[in-house]
Amino acid sequence: MHLYGTQQVNSQGHLTIGGVDTLTLAQQYGTPLFVYDVALIRERAQGFVNTFKKLGVTAQVAYASKAFSSIAMYQLAAQEGMSIDVVSGGELYTALQAGVVPSTIHFHGNNKSLAELEMAFEAKIGCIVVDNFYEIETLKQLAKNRQQQMAILLRVTPGVEAHTHDFITTGQADSKFGFDLNNGQADEAFLQTYQDEYLQLLGMHCHIGSQIFDTVAFGVAGEKLVDKMAKWKETYQFTCRVLNLGGGFGIRYTEEDKPLAPQVYVEDMIKVVQKKVNEVKLTMPEIWIEPGRSLVGDAGTSLYTIGSHKTVPNVREYIAVDGGMSDNIRPALYDAKYEAVIANKADQAATETYTVAGKLCESGDKLIEDAQLQQAEAGDILAMFCTGAYGYAMASNYNRVARPAVVFVEDGQHQLVIARETYDHIIANDKALTLKKG
Known part of the structure; x- marks a missing residue:
């Protein structure tokens, strides 16, 4: 046992x-009853947050709250110095009711409604992760009508497929999520947003899958995004301030599963990104990640x-x-x-x-x-x-x-x-x- x-x-x-x-x-x-080991959640959170601090890398660790959302869970994540990743108006509402600082909230999703986006603007949340061209147009009009600025990331699909269950893989080219990095969609999304009066483009986001037990795929995805950062810098003099490598860090369900410690995931990702950034002569961006299952699963x-x-x-x-x-x-x-x-x-x-x-x-x-x-x-x-x-x-x-x-x-x-x-x-x-x- x-x-x-x-x-x-x-x-x-x-x-x-x-x-x-x-x-x-x-x-x-x-019964039935869900019982959560708070000490283990804190340990995992500290493993991610403190490793970035130890490495001297500016970062945000955002709890991917779709794994488990409640007022108490949002408060616990905030206690541990985490930002919050929400994917619906309901999660956003719950986070706000929990007293989460709005500037630490990131809003994801491939079909955010106008009402949800208005709610995000009203709350003055920290960032919206933009998923498609329809959302770009909606955000542009909404921000202009409100004369209100909003920070955004572009979600891109880097074409990296992690070793995971097909139903929960989201980083490959054939995905409902994001702008394809390889067919020109990401570049077009960039052009539509990087000089907008109200949308403040911070950088890029990707999520390559779930239940990932090594760091190779994260490294490959990171390198591809840094290459794109370098292209935008060279062509448009645009500096990506944020590189969000998503989540998907695996946990042990059975003896066949061999997850890594949070520290290992962070250290290996940072090693690859720093090396690539130095090669292309860019400034190291702020790194964001989004652990969810790896905080609360086991x-x-x-x-x-x-x-x-x-x-x-x-x-x-x-x-x-x-x-x-x-x-x-x-x-x-x-x-x-x-x-x-x-x-x-x-x-x-x-x-x-x-x-x-x-x-x-x-x-x-x-x-x-x-x-x-x-x-x-x-x-x-x-x-x-x-x-x-x-x-x-x-x-x-x-x-x-x-x-x-x-x-x-x-x-x-x-x-x-x-x-x-x-x-x-x-x-x-x-x-x-x-x-x-x-």
Whole structure:
């Protein structure tokens, strides 16, 4: 059994996180329950932020909040000196309600609505990452009408494909995101923005994929962007002040995954960029990165209560839990792999093989296939590791199941940061039928 962050097994044989017994959490807050190890999030954040400081490189580390957004999470990221990356009006609104300094917010997305862009201008956020020509025209008109300046980055696709799942690769040429660096689109976007009266072009952004376990692809992408910076400098005397290399830093879900420490990702990226900048005789730009999953992914653990048990002779043993694809769609969507332990039997040997099924009315609602676990009984608490990214964030009310609660734990303390939905929440926006038959 691989333990993460502050996870331990106590004298009762129970899994603990942040010094808190997971059975205590399950009893007090109910299940399904997301539990976040705050100390591990802080450690990861400091690994990124402090490495830039140690290297003497001006930088912004922005939390890619699509991985998990909440008021408490935004406040935690801000405590650790991070900027915030949002991708919707809802995330922007939540960040502002959390008290995040607007100038530290970066707004991403390939189809921002006019209302969302107006909201960003009204809040005076720090930067909008521009994704397409339609957005350029919209921003130009909006900024002119408001007579208000806005800093922007151009999102480019450098044609670098990281070794990752096809569904979550975004840096290659065939992508819905950004201006292609190789077919002239990026140059045209530059020409449309670099001398605008109200749009302040800071530089470029790229994101080459997710769950990346080495730094080679980041280096290749960085070199290609610096080459483009040099061309714009030579041709137009334009200096790119910001180079944003995105995120996608991998975490360990199973023993096959071999992630690097945050420090290694930063050190290797900076080494390549500094070398390339020196070669083309440019000033070192400010470096921005956007870790999301690598901050919260393995800091999150899902707690479930085990219910039914089904044996298919000579085929499979099923155990079912009180959650499933409504709180973690990734196994069904990506065939994502996870590991787990029976939290109240964590000191016992994993002698059984089970497929962990969810309670949703879909045959594909399986959280883990062939999980190696302790002998399971109804009422046991299953702890599923590394669910902190894209679990709650992608949760749904499918089958009218309520979304789980979320708890933060640190130094023996625990705090409810998102309350469990109730059935009243589920029907809150429903309206009774008033149409007359016939």
